[in-house]
Amino acid sequence: METPTAQQLPINAFAGIFLAATGVGVLIISQDLLRSALFLGVGLFFLMRALAQHRHAADGAD
Incomplete structure (x- = not known):
């Protein structure tokens, strides 16, 4: 499974x-x-998925 992108x-x-x-x-x-x-x-599933992707992208930006 590929990593979610921004x-x-x-x-x-x-x-x-x-x-x-x-x-x-x-x-x-x-x-x-x-x-x-x-x-x-x-x-709500898609919204939670978007929130998780946002957090993952924010962690990767550090």
């Missing part, structure tokens, strides 16, 4: 925000808790 950070952050917002939209529009939780969970 170029992947904006992509993962955008994907996480987009998926989390989609989950909120699904909850508001259709009130489908299962799909909403799925979108929110995947969105």
